[in-house]
Amino acid sequence: MNVDRLKCLAGSAMVLALAGTISGYWSDAAAETVVDDAALGDRGQKDNWLAYGRDHSEQRFSPLDQINVDNVGKLGLAWSRPLPEDRALVGTPLVVDGVMYFTGSYSVARAVDARTGKLIWEYNPETLKHAGDRARMMWGWSRGLTFYKGKVIIATADGRLIALDAKTGAPIWTTQTFDPKLPLHISGAPKAFRDLVIVGNGGSEQGGGRGFITAYHVETGEQAWRFYVVPGNPADGFEDEAQAMAATTWTGEWWKIGGGGQTWNAFTYDAEFDQILIGTGNGGPWNQKIRSPQGGDNLFLCSVVALDATTGKYKWHYQTTPGETWDYTSTMDIVLADLELKEGEGRKKVLMHAPKNGFFYVIDRKDGKLLSAEPFAKVTWATGIDMKTGRPIEAPGARYEDKPITIWPSVFGAHSWHAMSYNPNTGLVYIPQMELPTHWDDTKIDFNSWKKPSFQIDVGVDVGLGSDIPKDAGTSFLMAWDPVKQKKVWEVPQPNYWNAGTMTTAGNLVFQGRIDGKFAAYDARDGKELWSVNVGSGISAPPITYAVDGTQYVSLLVGFGGAAVAYGGGSSMAQYGWGYRAQLRQLLTFAVGAGKPMPEVGEPTFAKVLTPDGFTPDDKLADRGQHVYKASCAWCHGAGAVSGGYTPDLRASEAVVHTEQFKAIVQEGALAPNGMPRFRSLSDDDLKALQNFIRKQALEAAQPASN
Structure with missing residues (x-):
């Protein structure tokens, strides 16, 4: 593992520190809160928001009641801070002793005065510079950061974990969490506990291979342990008994196909059982017929997995969607609570989980036993959960075995x-x-010729993103x-x-x-x-x-x-x-x-599509361009070339109309500093096909709506 000790503000790590503000702020501050497991486990502490879910329980419940049902109507804006360089902002800020810490686009970290919004420090990890061409499969948003014993720890989309001094923003250590040659990226927040910090990654859709979660020592950045969600090649031997057990639930040569199971969200530390609870991701590819052709549960995809907090060793699991084939990840919140499920039986220590598949689960944290499960949204892929086995009762045809099918929930889930x-x-x-x-439609998928993607999207089934x-x-x-x-x-x-x-x-x-x-x-x-x-x-x-x-x-x-x-x-x-x-x-x-x-x-603002005179799309080229678009462009530019706002709408882009400009941007990376990566693998013929597809989409959008 490559761990660099950084003793000064040098190199590509850029820190903007307001020197007088920093020293003055902390010299006037009251006694500092030591953010350790005792503080993070204290659900009664009021003033701070110390973790992603406020505390280790992930309840996102605050005991504060100054703002309440009687006076909330009098809420007004106290302060605002413009963030002109940012785009997608999806993160949870943290507040410690009157200082707010948060990540913006591309994991730029900031500390501001929580009373005024005044900037204390800013750290730019230069994510795009480090990612290079790998930016073509990562998103620029960050769900947040973690704070532990005076350190702010961020995870960058290109795969680095970086510890910063909470008072100054100066980098302390940095660790590359995965092989940069792999099509992986990070969008989730790291989680600190027991002097460790864990982080996962995403990439199942682009051929990321075996999912895993890794713990690092907070003080040094050195790796402590790693747990693989999907077993590897049996010929190479297994890391532990859990991997050997999981391998019996797979068929075919899954290790060549990919496997999936990337862990990009949902990490909960359960101090009462000294375990870390991990929500795991979907299969890679989504279509199980490809990755595990004779079926099987495919552990530990779409599961809640409990690991020993110190060693990372497997303790128990509960799989929400065995043999998943619908992108029904379990990377949604895992919330801890004590519930009295039956009158007179006392309170049980449970976790609550509402993953994509549409069922709300209450699970015993001691051993992973399912206590109850009911649908909280429209669900047609299963008719219920068998409480004797804990398994879903799948609806006939839900696996699109013989013909296409429309099912609820969607790939976005009943809860994301x-x-x-x-x-x-x-x-x-x-x-x-x-x-x-x-x-769901895989009738046009050639299972015999399907190949694992690399830095492109191929989920093994058509879900209409074209x-x-x-x-x-x-x-x-x-x-x-x-x-x-x-x-x-x-x-x-x-x-x-x-x-x-x-x-x-x-x-x-x-x-x-x-x-x-x-x-x-x-x-x-x-x-x-x-x-x-x-x-x-x-x-x-x-x-x-x-x-x-x-x-x-x-x-x-x-x-x-x-x-x-x-x-x-x-x-x-x-x-x-x-x-x-x-x-x-x-x-x-x-x-x-x-x-x-x-x-x-x-x-x-709304896209004004361009329909230049003299450009009549060729249907055959446009059809090919649709395939190129789905594999390389849809990840950011949206279904059907209609942007949701994260990136420019290509139907309104002058660059697409002009071949040389289009080539300079797509093949040569002219806009790489802005976040538009270079796609050197796309040929001139690919670009021509893309132009025809995008222009066809623009022409269709320009047609007056029929009554």
Whole structure:
């Protein structure tokens, strides 16, 4: 493992430090909070937001109640910080002793005064420079960072883990967490516990191979342990008994195909059982007929896996979707709680989990035993969960065995990574729930010639990403769910789908941002909307709350992002006008009685497609271009070449029309510093095909709508 000790602010690591501000701020500060496992395990501490889910429980519940159902209507803007260089902002800020830490685009880390938003320091890991051509398969957003014993630790999209001095932003150590030759990337937040920090990665769709999670020593950055989600080649031997056991659930030569199981989110430390709980990812490719042709459960895909916190050794697992073939990851929140499931039997130490597949699970943390499971959204791939075996009861034809099928939930899930929260006072979980389907069709896939992709997208089944996603593709709700009774208590309809994560408080409040730019507070007991504000741009990040000098604040990053915006996109996302760099990204903070005016961020904008005279798309070339687009371009530019706002809409791009300019950008990397990577593997014929496909999409969009 390559670990570099950095003793000065030199080289490519750039730190902007406001020297007087740093020394002055901490010299005036009160006694500092030591952020260790004792602090992270203290659910009663109020003022700080110390971890991704506020504390080790991942409940995203704050005991603060200064802002409550009686006065939340008086919330106003206390301060804002413009973030003009950022794009997608999906992360959770942390607050420690009046300082807020957060990551922006490409993992740029910042510390600001949590009372005013004034910058204390900024660290730029220069992610695009380090990634080079690998940027063609990574996204630029970061879900956050971790804080532990005076260190802020960030993970970059290109695969580095970097520890920074929390007071100055100066780098302490950096570690490359995976082989840069592999098509892997990081979008999730690392997690610190027991003097370790863990981080996973993504890449199943691009041929990333065996998924794994790695723990590093917080003090040095040296690797402590690694756990593989998917077993390797049996001829090479297995790392441990868990890998040998998992190998019996696979068929064919899965180690050559890829396997998948990348762990890019959902890490929870359970101190009571001294275990780290990992939510694992989907198969690579998605289609099980390719990666494991004779079936099998394919452990440890789409599972909750418990590992010994010190050694990383396997303890137990529960698989939510055995033999998955629908991208039903379990990389969603794993929330800890003590619940009385049956009257008179006392409280059980459980975890709560609502993964993509549409079922809400309550699982015993001691041994992984399933205690209850019910659907919380429309589910057609399975009719229920067999409580004797813990396995889903699959619906006939759900695996698209003989013909195409449309099933719910979609590849975006009934619940994605957008955080759910749990309020122990109300006993309810607040879920950003979605309902939309995916049409699965592998009738045109040649299983005999299929090859593992590398830095391109091939999931082994057609799910329609070459076509636009219509405006009315899905619906969604903010749902309050009773995990004991396993039933819905209330729901609030929301626009479209892909609304942001939630946060709940002892003031009987639930806060959530929405796709249409609305940030709202609801009564946690009945869902009544009590306050809202329009922030002028789509919201994808979850809010936090904290207190400084006796005042409670609520903060939120604003910058539309996530897979549905980039990879999905289409008209379903584009309809709101949150165009590429069209609105100013920002950090907003609210308090009762504050009254600063909301900042002007820019009006909604919509793509004006170009239809140049004299360019008539060739249908055969356009068909080939669609395949090239799905493999290399859809990851960021959206389904059907309709951008959701993460990147420019190619149908409106002058560069696409002019061959030499298009070539300079795509093949030669003319816009690489802006985040548009170089695709040296695409030939001139590929570019010509792409031009025809994009121009065809533009012409179709320019046609007047039929009545």
